[in-house]
Amino acid sequence: MADVVLAAVPTPFAADGSVDLACARRLYEFLADRADGLLVAGTTGEFPALDEDERLVLIDTAIDVLGPDRIIAHIGAPDAYRAVRLAREASLLGASRIAAITPYYLAASPAEVTEYYLRIREAAPEPGLYAYIFPERTGLTVAPQQFCELADAVGLAGAKFSGVAARNVAECAAARPGLRIFSGDDTDLAATLRAGGAGIISARASAFPEVFSGLSAA
Template sequence: MTVQRPVVVAAAPTLFAADGSLDLHRSTRLYRHIAESGVDALFVGGTTAEFPSLDERERADLVRAALDAAPASRVIAHVGAASGWQAARLTKRVRSLGARRLAAVTPYFLPAGPRALREYYAQVCDAADGLPVYAYIYPDLTNTTVRPDQLAELAALPGLIGAKVSMSGAAPIAAYAAAVPPGFELLSGSDAELAPVVRAGGLGVVSGVASAVPEPFLALAAAVAEGNTQAEQEAQEEADQAVAAIGPSIALLKEALALRDLPTGSSRMALDVPNDDALDRLTHFLDGAYTNGARTDAIAEPPAAS
């Protein structure tokens, strides 16, 4: 049975120069490459992009760069912040740049209760002025939980059309899908679980790994849509290997970009440099099918911007 192909959104990293400054030129080049890779959209300025280390102007600059690299319909601009005041301010700013799809992580550091959560998203949706907004649920990092009944309540806000759920496995998607109204879009950050996520009621995945290695996720999405069991199994194995090799590590993601001769750079946040075993696993996974065999040191000494 053929169904609609699941959505694959690439969560793009932000590239920094060795001194920690924003490398906007190289980030733009990477956005362009990702947009041309076949993924459905770019998720810009999110957790993979180290957004807590970016100021408002830099976050807006990255959205502008993404809009230069891809149509606005294929760019999801993350505007979430610790407060609704900050999130609404950034929402207005990126809307003026031409952003047409938005996402906002829940308030973070201090946990937000149901009333504060609703007020936060009401501020974002009001500032969005009719543009579609995705709630971004990541309780492990934000300290804010969103129960299924709470998400159903948030779904009534004008413009809030879906949620990006960074929780492991398909079970959270199934619980949310049972609570929200029909047509509410659920995207999972559990990228290796694309097939179970879709079968649980999700639309697809948002994957940081797909910024460097989109091929297995796109193949998996196509196999699920076609109902091709053998192709799905093969693509699933490859997707599992990609996630195991790169995982949630931003540092390894940038190493993977370097190994594929793609624009890369340093990180600004306090991230550990991958150890030799992790680098060997990554190189072994990418060697042959995904690289030309050459390795660039992406973390310690990124090449100068051109």
């Protein structure tokens, strides 16, 4: 997988708060030849405001537009039960990569975090599974050592580190060079690549894809 810049796409909503699926499709089509891929229904996609059916239809639409290998479907939830259902359904839709933010709101111990990802992995064994670490949004800190133990226990394909966790990209990439580790900090793509990261998953790339494709090419 040659992804360097993935766009963390926003979810367009109608005035009544429902998902504007036609607008979402137009956005995906706009980005299809301007970004390496998309993260769908993530933080920028306002996933807490989406029900399960809305998340799945966005994932299905993105797969239809870009193909299954150019998206990462975010299926994370506060609890494993919901995340497992979403992971299973996203896999049935054909997603080849899924990501799950760590449990949030409900405090989780390191063992419970591992169990959360293991249940997702068991429910959807085919797609590559990415951990999504974003302590400012979840209230959960995953230190590099814990991440490495988690990756080994679960068989992660990679991760996205956002917020202060982006500072751990270099350490985790060095410790587990076989993983594809993305940064949510899109202020310095070159620094992320020098640190051993696979690239960035960028909210700004949804609005300014040409800037980031130019940086990637350079």
